[in-house]
Structure formats: C-alpha cells, structure tokens
Amino acid sequence: MAAAHREQLSPRQQDALITDGANLTLGPVFSGAQAAFIFLGTGVVLYILRLIALRISASEAGISEMQ
Numbered sequence: 572m573a574a575a576h577r578e579q580l581s582p583r584q585q586d587a588l589i590t591d592g593a594n595l596t597l598g599p600v601f602s603g604a605q606a607a608f609i610f611l612g613t614g615v616v617l618y619i620l621r622l623i624a625l626r627i628s629a630s631e632a633g634i635s636e637m638q
Contacts, residue, residue: 580588
C-alpha cells in the first residue's frame with residue numbers, strides 16, 4: 572500500500588520503505604549463505620573424523636600384523 576502512494580510519505584518514511592525492501596531482498600541471501608557455511612563446516616569436520624578413523628584403523632592393522 573505504501574509503495575503505491577509514495578508521494579504521501581515523508582522522506583524518513585521513504586527511507587524506511589527502501590530499507591525494508593532491501594532487508595526483504597537480502598535476508599534470504601544471508602540465510603542461505605549461513606546455511607551453506609554450516610553445511611560445508613559439517614562436511615569438513617566429518618571428513619577430518621573419517622581421516623582420523625582411517626589412520627587409527629590402519630595403525631591397529633599394522634600392530635596386529637606385527638604380533
């Protein structure tokens with residue numbers, strides 16, 4: 572409604588309307604970036620845990636072969 576009657580808004584109200592539009596546009600972008608960082612961070616942690624598990628199992632296999 573307010574966007575249709577901009578001439579009735581004060582300069583301060585027009586600035587608020589522009590800011591609100593920018594927040595509505597950029598909000599999902601920031602949320603998506605945050606989700607991507609969480610996803611990538613979880614992937615890196617799981618990859619590191621996998622490498623640690625492989626090294627432990629490889630060292631245990633080497634120990635059992637020596638006995």
